Amino acid sequence: MRPEIHDLLDLAIPSLQDYALVLLDPQGVIVGWLAGAETILGYREEEIVGCDGSVLFVPEDIKKGVPAYELEVARRSPYAQDDRWHVRGDATRVWISGTAVAIRDHAGELRGYFKIMRDRTDLRMNVELRANQVQALEDAMKRMQQFIETVGHELRNPLAPIKNVAAILPRLSEDPAIHKLATTLSHQLATLERMVGDLMDVSRLQNQKLDLRLRAVDIRELLEEQLAGQAPVAEAKGVRLEGLFLDHPLPLMADADRLRQAIANLLGNAIKYTPEGGTVWLKVTQEGGDIIIKVQDTGIGIAPDVLPQIFDLFTQEPRARALAPGGLGVGLAIVRQIAELHGGVAQARSGGTDKGSEFALRLPCKGPATGEISS
Numbered sequence: 001m002r003p004e005i006h007d008l009l010d011l012a013i014p015s016l017q018d019y020a021l022v023l024l025d026p027q028g029v030i031v032g033w034l035a036g037a038e039t040i041l042g043y044r045e046e047e048i049v050g051c052d053g054s055v056l057f058v059p060e061d062i063k064k065g066v067p068a069y070e071l072e073v074a075r076r077s078p079y080a081q082d083d084r085w086h087v088r089g090d091a092t093r094v095w096i097s098g099t100a101v102a103i104r105d106h107a108g109e110l111r112g113y114f115k116i117m118r119d120r121t122d123l124r125m126n127v128e129l130r131a132n133q134v135q136a137l138e139d140a141m142k143r144m145q146q147f148i149e150t151v152g153h154e155l156r157n158p159l160a161p162i163k164n165v166a167a168i169l170p171r172l173s174e175d176p177a178i179h180k181l182a183t184t185l186s187h188q189l190a191t192l193e194r195m196v197g198d199l200m201d202v203s204r205l206q207n208q209k210l211d212l213r214l215r216a217v218d219i220r221e222l223l224e225e226q227l228a229g230q231a232p233v234a235e236a237k238g239v240r241l242e243g244l245f246l247d248h249p250l251p252l253m254a255d256a257d258r259l260r261q262a263i264a265n266l267l268g269n270a271i272k273y274t275p276e277g278g279t280v281w282l283k284v285t286q287e288g289g290d291i292i293i294k295v296q297d298t299g300i301g302i303a304p305d306v307l308p309q310i311f312d313l314f315t316q317e318p319r320a321r322a323l324a325p326g327g328l329g330v331g332l333a334i335v336r337q338i339a340e341l342h343g344g345v346a347q348a349r350s351g352g353t354d355k356g357s358e359f360a361l362r363l364p365c366k367g368p369a370t371g372e373i374s375s
């Protein structure tokens with residue numbers, strides 16, 4: 001190297017305060033302490049030169065033989081690059097991103113090692129902070145799941161005896177007022193029961209415990225049944241409900257109960273979110289190996305910014321809540337899970353606010369690739 005370059009390096013190295021430059025002899029003893037080494041690692045040159053390079057390592061790494069391993073890697077490969085905690089002279093820890101290379105003479109003889117170390121404690125702390133935040137969120141999420149599961153169970157327990165009372169009540173009296181009360185009680189209980197069922201499904205959904213009992217189902221029959229079931233609700237609200245089905249059987253390998261639940265959720269929503277005078281259509285077609293069930297309405301529609309998350313748990317539009325308060329925001333998440341468990345997909349489309357909505361379940365006729373088949 002030309003002498004003036006030596007001079008330049010002597011002048012440049014001390015200003016490299018963000019980097020610790022450390023020279024070691026072939027045995028790993030520190031022989032050079034340059035640039036920002038004192039600032040970053042907290043030892044003065046006269047204290048550290050002559051010490052084994054392992055003093056800079058944390059006791060856990062020393063126990064694992066990391067200092068010797070690092071030099072071996074530097075010796076046997078182009079370089080050793082690692083990010084790890086090191087110990088400073090004042091015993092505090094510093095996160096270092098470091099590279100070590102072997103220094104060889106022209107004959108290939110090992111003359112020592114050169115380490116470039118950069119303090120990245122700030123980055124590391126940030127990573128650890130984020131990791132802690134993620135962990136805290138996951139813990140909170142787990143507690144919330146547990147809470148939902150407990151609430152579901154605890155609410156279900158008193159429902160059975162109350163249902164009994166509602167069933168016995170009309171038998172105890174001929175009084176029409178009592179009969180009217182019993183009918184109201186039964187209707188409200190049915191709503192409560194559906195909400196509790198949804199809550200239980202949410203916890204099953206989050207724990208991936210929703211499973212299917214597959215069998216051959218004639219989807220047309222199932223849809224007719226759903227249509228008949230929802231007709232009184234639509235009528236009471238002044239919403240026209242219409243079924244448009246292909247005129248031949250549509251067999252599907254499916255869990256009939258889960259499918260009923262998904263369609264009831266979609267139809268129920270369509271009626272709920274369509275103001276009086278509107279129309280809801282239930283349609284079914286076949287495209288290749290898929291059966292497509294569609295629920296379309298002329299209702300309040302879905303805003304474009306909400307549409308992509310519409311199947312996520314607890315997504316609810318304020319307009320929808322204002323029109324039909326009391327929903328839990330879980331029905332569509334259950335619909336999506338049911339579609340996916342069947343090897344299919346759930347899709348939603350809307351022209352936007354007040355432009356109506358269309359929900360589709362696309363299900364493979366053969367059912368999912370795997371699943372529990374009941375006879």
Ligand code: ADP
Binds near residue numbers: 265297310327330332
């Ligand atoms: P819930 O109806 O209990 O709020 P869902 O998961 O079934 O829960 O639906 C989530 C949200 O999706 C609703 O709150 C509403 O904002 C929107 N939504 C669902 N179906 C429709 C529909 N047919 N038309 C307009 N908005 C709908």
